[in-house]
Amino acid sequence: MRLDTIQSLVIILMVALATQITRWTPFLLFSGERKLPRVVEDLGKLLPPAMMGLLVVYSLRSTDLLGGSHGIPEAIAVAVTAGLHLWRRNTLLSILAGTACYMALVQLVF
Known part of the structure; x- marks a missing residue:
């Protein structure tokens, strides 16, 4: 089934509306x-570390410790991310630097 332009625009508008409703509702309820x-x-305190743990497991799930680089770039990138986060307490900085470190290692070294 092929959608025409009007149907596509309606879908986009409905998704945008649903997104805005879910974003603004907490501010309206708890203002x-x-x-x-x-x-x-409690959820505000527990969910961020749980999500970070989930992302670590998801990111490292297919790391092959027996082949190629033996997981060395992944281990270095995790150490950089954790070290920066412990030092600077800046989540965005630590994630960006860890990702950049991993990409540089994979593209240039390993």
């Missing part, structure tokens, strides 16, 4: 003097 529910505060 002003209202105190956050305990479960929301």
Whole structure:
């Protein structure tokens, strides 16, 4: 089935609307003097480390320790990411630097 231009635009608008609703609803529900529910505060503390752990497992799941580079570029990139995060406490900086380190190692060294 092929969509025409109007149908495509309607789909794009509906997806954009749904995205905006999910982005703005928490601000509308928890704005002003209202105190956050305990479960929301707990999730705010627990989910970021859990998601980082999930990303580490997902990123390293197919690392072949017995072949080629034996996982050395991955280990170096993880060490750079963790070290920068412990030193600077800047998530964006540590992720960008770790990714750049890994890409440089894979493209230029290994």
